[in-house]
Amino acid sequence: MSPSYKIMVTSIDACGHINASLGFGELLQNRGHTIIFTNRQKYKHLADKRGFQFIPFDEEVFAGEKLTPFMAWLERSYDLFHKDATERFKCFTQKDRDSYAEFVEGYIKTNEALERVLKNIEVDLIIGDLLVPFPVMAKSKVPYIPLASLNPLVLFLNGPPEFSGLSVNSGDKERNEFREAFEWAMAPHKEKINNWLHEHGLPGLYEPAWFLDRPKHFGFYHYPEDLDYTEVGPVLDNWVRVDLSIRQPDNDYFVIPECLKDKPGKLIYFSMGSQFSADLQLMRQLIDILSKSPHRFIVSKGPKGDELELPSNMWGENYVNQLKVLPEVDMVITHGGNNTIMETLYHKKPMIVIPYYFDQLDNAARIVDKNLGRRIDPWNLDEKYFLESIESILNDNELKNRIETISNNMRNTKSRRKAAEMVEKLIEETREEKITIIPKLSEKHINDDFIPYPSTVEQ
Numbered sequence: 001m002s003p004s005y006k007i008m009v010t011s012i013d014a015c016g017h018i019n020a021s022l023g024f025g026e027l028l029q030n031r032g033h034t035i036i037f038t039n040r041q042k043y044k045h046l047a048d049k050r051g052f053q054f055i056p057f058d059e060e061v062f063a064g065e066k067l068t069p070f071m072a073w074l075e076r077s078y079d080l081f082h083k084d085a086t087e088r089f090k091c092f093t094q095k096d097r098d099s100y101a102e103f104v105e106g107y108i109k110t111n112e113a114l115e116r117v118l119k120n121i122e123v124d125l126i127i128g129d130l131l132v133p134f135p136v137m138a139k140s141k142v143p144y145i146p147l148a149s150l151n152p153l154v155l156f157l158n159g160p161p162e163f164s165g166l167s168v169n170s171g172d173k174e175r176n177e178f179r180e181a182f183e184w185a186m187a188p189h190k191e192k193i194n195n196w197l198h199e200h201g202l203p204g205l206y207e208p209a210w211f212l213d214r215p216k217h218f219g220f221y222h223y224p225e226d227l228d229y230t231e232v233g234p235v236l237d238n239w240v241r242v243d244l245s246i247r248q249p250d251n252d253y254f255v256i257p258e259c260l261k262d263k264p265g266k267l268i269y270f271s272m273g274s275q276f277s278a279d280l281q282l283m284r285q286l287i288d289i290l291s292k293s294p295h296r297f298i299v300s301k302g303p304k305g306d307e308l309e310l311p312s313n314m315w316g317e318n319y320v321n322q323l324k325v326l327p328e329v330d331m332v333i334t335h336g337g338n339n340t341i342m343e344t345l346y347h348k349k350p351m352i353v354i355p356y357y358f359d360q361l362d363n364a365a366r367i368v369d370k371n372l373g374r375r376i377d378p379w380n381l382d383e384k385y386f387l388e389s390i391e392s393i394l395n396d397n398e399l400k401n402r403i404e405t406i407s408n409n410m411r412n413t414k415s416r417r418k419a420a421e422m423v424e425k426l427i428e429e430t431r432e433e434k435i436t437i438i439p440k441l442s443e444k445h446i447n448d449d450f451i452p453y454p455s456t457v458e459q
Contacts, residue, residue, distance in 0.1 A: 005427050008036045011129035013068050015274045019339050020149030021129045031420050038117050057113035069103035078279045081357050082379045085165045089181035101188040111136050124427045132193055133213045135200035143430050146213040148221040150338055151359035154209050155239050159232035165361025167369050168232055217426055220419055226406045227366055242419040243410050244342035254324035257315040265295035266330040266394055273335040276356040277302025282378055289383050298325055336360035348407040350393045354378050
């Protein structure tokens, strides 16, 4: 019988990162390990329904915080994202730059919360989707494995710049123009992270892939083999690709609402994600265009969904269980978050990507480069093209065949088993370092009535 280990899983307070870490936890739980999920109290139900143990962060750390620092920044900055990737960073004012740097406070608070948790529990290994280096993990005696649930372009230095939304076939001029604008906009943010790390006696961010940790042992990034950036490889050292561990839905199935059940047209799932669906101006524009389609739509309305009105060809709720819906629909319209892209491909659904920012732009470019769907830029909406794209994709059988091949490869991959075995081997090697030492007693020791050391010591 294989040994069972105690593994802690955590992430920053963002749905995509939480979902990715939960999926990885399920993978290890299925191999007989005990999974402890630690995060904000509001996520306890996610651990409970998976049979994970749950340790809440001390909410005292987050006292007075109505929104996470990132969401607070986003609420003030929606207008910035109504431009293409290069222009939006060129348009950052000094206030925008300083404002963006403020959400480093979210990292600092999460680090403190994790410190408090780790003082009171012993585990064999920690897995975290935390993005940048966290001092608590750098100093931990327990092995730490970082996850990268965002688009992995940041790990391929010969590709286009991460978060640019540029094709792998783009030229140096547009790449350099984006890099210059992005580096200028992000400079205060990076400086604040570096100062924080230096205060803890740690080296600064890992350039140029500063948006991720540098793995001490290895780290895992989520992306299907068929979409990986092998043409601009190699990947940075110690990062290992793994197909997304698809979160398991609840046992019940999605039932098509009565208001749509008997209406004509294909069934399409529309979601702009938990963060960007809060941009009500954009959501209303998109809903207005889709109201003119002959098809039916399941809409994930988002945190401000009560302020949205849906036309007769739509049904929606503020939160829709995506994993239940995906098997039932004919197509997906998505913001391009990494988890949604992977889950859509896994369920063999064609898609349109409407990217909002950061790695969503890179996923949209990748879907187009790989001829797996279309991209609609939200800052340049063309109603006719949008509606025509829906019809084109729904009727493209060759596209559906390509997606089915990718889905089958994702389902039959050995990458998840390999990742689990790597984790288990690291734990075993770490345990072996705690060796038994029985000192050889000298005559002097015996004559001095020497009392031997304990039989085991940590090296």
